Amino acid sequence: MALATLILAVLVTISGAHGVLADDGDAAAAADVAMASRHEEWMAKHGKTYKDEEEKARRLEVFRANAKLIDSFNAAADKEGDGGHRLATNKFADLTDDEFRAARTGLLQRSPPLSSGAGGGGFLYENFSLDAVPQSLDWRAMGAVTGVKDQGSCGCCWAFSAVAAVEGLTKIRTGRLVSLSEQELVDCDVRGMDQGCEGGLMDTAFQYITRRGGLSAESSYPYRGIDGSCRSSSSASVSAASIRGFQDVPANNEAALMAAVSRQPVSVAVHGGGYVFRFYDRGVLGGAGCGTELDHAVTAVGYGTASDGTGYWLMKNSWGASWGEGGYVRIRRGVGREGACGIAKMASYPV
Numbered sequence: 584m585a586l587a588t589l590i591l592a593v594l595v596t597i598s599g600a601h602g603v604l605a606d607d608g609d610a611a612a613a614a615d616v617a618m619a620s621r622h623e624e625w626m627a628k629h630g631k632t633y634k635d636e637e638e639k640a641r642r643l644e645v646f647r648a649n650a651k652l653i654d655s656f657n658a659a660a661d662k663e664g665d666g667g668h669r670l671a672t673n674k675f676a677d678l679t680d681d682e683f684r685a686a687r688t689g690l691l692q693r694s695p696p697l698s699s700g701a702g703g704g705g706f707l708y709e710n711f712s713l714d715a716v717p718q719s720l721d722w723r724a725m726g727a728v729t730g731v732k733d734q735g736s737c738g739c740c741w742a743f744s745a746v747a748a749v750e751g752l753t754k755i756r757t758g759r760l761v762s763l764s765e766q767e768l769v770d771c772d773v774r775g776m777d778q779g780c781e782g783g784l785m786d787t788a789f790q791y792i793t794r795r796g797g798l799s800a801e802s803s804y805p806y807r808g809i810d811g812s813c814r815s816s817s818s819a820s821v822s823a824a825s826i827r828g829f830q831d832v833p834a835n836n837e838a839a840l841m842a843a844v845s846r847q848p849v850s851v852a853v854h855g856g857g858y859v860f861r862f863y864d865r866g867v868l869g870g871a872g873c874g875t876e877l878d879h880a881v882t883a884v885g886y887g888t889a890s891d892g893t894g895y896w897l898m899k900n901s902w903g904a905s906w907g908e909g910g911y912v913r914i915r916r917g918v919g920r921e922g923a924c925g926i927a928k929m930a931s932y933p934v
């Protein structure tokens with residue numbers, strides 16, 4: 584017993600003599616090993632492979648930087664007992680900001696601006712009383728939302744956003760829910776400002792669908808996730824849904840947005856390129872940390888109030904069902920002006 588104590592004392596003395604630097608070095612080395620194995624696990628989970636060791640080492644560095652950002656965001660949120668959202672090292676964790684924005688967002692700035700009244704002007708729901716809208720609403724429960732889709736490595740969020748809004752309106756009007764073709768917009772809506780995987784706008788997508796007299800079904804014109812040549816005949820007879828035009832929700836007005844969303848799914852522009860959105864896992868994404876510079880598009884398919892009393896918008900995204908809450912994100916509602924992540928700046932809907 585005495586001997587054991589003595590040996591232990593000697594060991595402590597020796598390790599103490601090595602000094603602080605050695606301990607820090609050991610800790611850093613251990614953290615490196617832990618991060619490398621976390622990256623391995625992440626690769627296995629997401630079915631990732633890299634072409635060689637060099638690429639893998641480069642991706643590990645990107646993963647490390649993202650993982651640190653995510654961990655410290657979550658630790659701060661936990662410390663504050665924040666009811667807000669949490670992040671995850673999701674399938675985008677080995678991409679740099681630039682790579683991510685190029686591949687996964689794709690909303691063009693509105694320049695030159697569309698002339699006001701491009702959609703016939705007006706706001707259908709201008710006289711709508713908020714007293715008349717339900718406290719919470721989920722268009723999925725009304726069968727007006729198709730399954731979550733995945734834009735892949737193609738910056739055509741604008742097409743997914745517009746299509747989801749048209750799918751919703753079509754269901755509400757005809758009683759039929761039909762998945763519609765984003766690829767037709769990517770391939771065929773190229774004469775104006777929409778540029779397939781290089782970006783576009785929902786309003787101009789609505790203009791294309793209006794002008795052409797409809798949009799094909801997903802089943803007859805499936806998604807490929809790359810720019811292709813248009814293979815849609817301009818005959819309206821093959822279209823699975825049609826619209827008369829579109830309207831813009833008055834900007835920076837969440838009450839107007841609510842009136843519109845209470846009647847139909849609405850296309851919404853957001854700031855989706857930042858890490859608090861990219862790595863969103865669950866909870867209500869608050870205003871802080873999410874910019875309002877618009878670079879991504881989603882579709883508002885409802886709203887409600889979380890158990891802690893926080894109001895939220897329910898948004899359908901196009902990054903697959905493994906992202907966020909089954910492919911959806913809840914974004915804080917009622918923050919005023921531009922809205923959290925800029926959601927009130929540029930919303931529109933087909934009519």
Ligand SMILES: *[C@@H]1O[C@H](CO)[C@@H](O)[C@H](O)[C@H]1NC(C)=O
Pocket residue numbers: 706707708709710
């Ligand atoms: C809203 O009400 C005003 C005044 O009654 C009316 O002139 C206008 O047409 C209404 N707007 C809509 C979209 O129904």
